[in-house]
Amino acid sequence: MSVTSTPSLQGNFAFPTELPATDRLPWRERWPEQPSAQQPDWPDADRLAEVTDELSGMPPLVFAGECDLLTERLAAVTRGEAFVLQGGDCAETFAGSNATAVRAKLRTLLQMAVVLTYGATVPVVKIGRMAGQFGKPRSKPTETRDGVELPAYRGDAVNGFDFSPQARRPDPGRLLRAYHCSAVTLNLCRAFTTGGYADLRQVHAWNHDFVADSPAGQRYERLAGDIDRALAFMRACGTDPAELHTVEFYSSHEALLLDYEYALSRVDSRTGKIYDTSTHFPWIGERTRQLGGAHLEFAKSIANPVGVKIGPGTTPEDLLVLIRQLNPDRIPGKLTLITRMGAGRIAEVLPPLVDAVASDGAPVAWICDPMHGNTFETQSGVKTRHLDAVLDEVAGFFAVHRAKGTHPGGIHIEFTGDNVTECTGGSFELAVDDLHQRYETACDPRLNRSQALDLAFTVAESYRSQET
Ligand code: PEP
Numbered sequence: 303m304s305v306t307s308t309p310s311l312q313g314n315f316a317f318p319t320e321l322p323a324t325d326r327l328p329w330r331e332r333w334p335e336q337p338s339a340q341q342p343d344w345p346d347a348d349r350l351a352e353v354t355d356e357l358s359g360m361p362p363l364v365f366a367g368e369c370d371l372l373t374e375r376l377a378a379v380t381r382g383e384a385f386v387l388q389g390g391d392c393a394e395t396f397a398g399s400n401a402t403a404v405r406a407k408l409r410t411l412l413q414m415a416v417v418l419t420y421g422a423t424v425p426v427v428k429i430g431r432m433a434g435q436f437g438k439p440r441s442k443p444t445e446t447r448d449g450v451e452l453p454a455y456r457g458d459a460v461n462g463f464d465f466s467p468q469a470r471r472p473d474p475g476r477l478l479r480a481y482h483c484s485a486v487t488l489n490l491c492r493a494f495t496t497g498g499y500a501d502l503r504q505v506h507a508w509n510h511d512f513v514a515d516s517p518a519g520q521r522y523e524r525l526a527g528d529i530d531r532a533l534a535f536m537r538a539c540g541t542d543p544a545e546l547h548t549v550e551f552y553s554s555h556e557a558l559l560l561d562y563e564y565a566l567s568r569v570d571s572r573t574g575k576i577y578d579t580s581t582h583f584p585w586i587g588e589r590t591r592q593l594g595g596a597h598l599e600f601a602k603s604i605a606n607p608v609g610v611k612i613g614p615g616t617t618p619e620d621l622l623v624l625i626r627q628l629n630p631d632r633i634p635g636k637l638t639l640i641t642r643m644g645a646g647r648i649a650e651v652l653p654p655l656v657d658a659v660a661s662d663g664a665p666v667a668w669i670c671d672p673m674h675g676n677t678f679e680t681q682s683g684v685k686t687r688h689l690d691a692v693l694d695e696v697a698g699f700f701a702v703h704r705a706k707g708t709h710p711g712g713i714h715i716e717f718t719g720d721n722v723t724e725c726t727g728g729s730f731e732l733a734v735d736d737l738h739q740r741y742e743t744a745c746d747p748r749l750n751r752s753q754a755l756d757l758a759f760t761v762a763e764s765y766r767s768q769e770t
């Protein structure tokens with residue numbers, strides 16, 4: 303199945319033909335008994351109850367039918383017919399939920415998608431780490447600076463980034479703000495992707511402010527020229543398919559804050575199934591995917607397509623249990639495994655996992671997060687990643703899947719549309735000494751636009767060469 307051959311999302315967005323999933327679930331009754339890792343220590347239980355009640359009466363941000371369509375798209379990935387591009391900030395912020403920043407991120411995602419679609423000749427499923435990525439798991443519950451210890455920053459949905467007791471106190475009211483910022487962001491994304499901005503005829507315009515001084519931009523410009531000629535040829539032949547004028551875009555975030563995710567879960571009136579309507583594609587993080595834990599229980603209860611991050615400590619036995627729990631009916635597209643092994647470990651730890659899944663026969667999409675296994679601190683204590691390590695992990699991912707005859711189904715990355723200096727390397731050869739220039743992330747270091755395009759070109763080449 304070609305990913306562009308079924309109806310576009312537009313109809314669903316403007317005039318849902320079926321009733322959207324609006325039935326409220328009493329969230330507190332659904333709260334499981336299991337231990338829940340990485341939850342904030344909310345200081346005010348009454349306020350939390352008020353907030354979750356309010357959230358459970360809010361309109362859904364996404365519709366069940368859209369989630370089902372994404373499951374179909376991801377089923378094409380499990381069959382080896384499509385490729386996932388998932389990315390965005392490590393941590394979205396309320397301040398960053400504005401038109402300029404959202405457009406810049408989306409534009410970078412569109413440019414990467416064009417490079418992949420054209421360069422690798424594969425349909426690309428576009429998923430933003432956007433419109434809900436406001437909660438962060440942390441390795442330590444507190445942070446100490448100059449002898450002062452305060453709660454760690456857990457994302458704008460929980461507390462403030464500033465290092466002060468007031469800012470770091472978890473505030474349930476932030477969950478409501480996260481909902482509203484998600485709504486604004488998703489609305490912008492829907493408008494940009496269906497209202498003309500994502501039209502392929504804009505392929506040069508997305509690059510406009512970028513081309514002159516950037517090697518990645520210049521390389522992109524050449525590719526855009528080829529696409530223009532192909533489009534002109536198609537028009538001359540009398541064809542101008544609607545699929546070239548809009549883009550199907552999906553949202554995703556880590557389903558971390560269970561107060562929020564349960565409050566936004568709804569029963570779909572068509573099917574009676576429960577959907578998490580905070581996002582199309584929730585994923586469970588490496589730190590919260592314990593068997594028997596509350597996050598897994600939540601993921602099991604919803605009909606959305608779900609992702610789960612798996613790190614180098616994952617055993618084949620645990621993985622098979624995880625797969626059975628998350629996709630007992632073996633629905634293609636329901637489950638995506640997001641591997642984040644580290645460039646140095648992937649060749650050793652991924653093969654036994656791929657073997658175990660292949661011999662079990664479970665349908666999964668394998669995608670590669672080459673960011674989270676490759677973070678290190680510079681001597682002066684700045685968290686960074688080198689683009690070469692990111693590329694090495696992607697190369698290792700392709701090599702393993704090629705050797706095993708399985709499909710390398712996509713990439714999951716942290717990037718921004720701005721010219722930040724948070725990761726080293728890339729065509730500008732950013733060095734550790736450059737990092738201070740524009741280091742703006744609220745959490746992990748992100749690829750800037752140029753590095754993101756560098757990555758897309760390399761991935762497109764790897765994909766193409768493994769097909770031949
Ligand atoms: C993340 O994606 O930002 C994250 C925390 O990842 P992981 O669960 O892989 O550590």
Ligand code: CO
Pocket residue numbers: 392393674716745746
């Ligand atoms: Co991160």
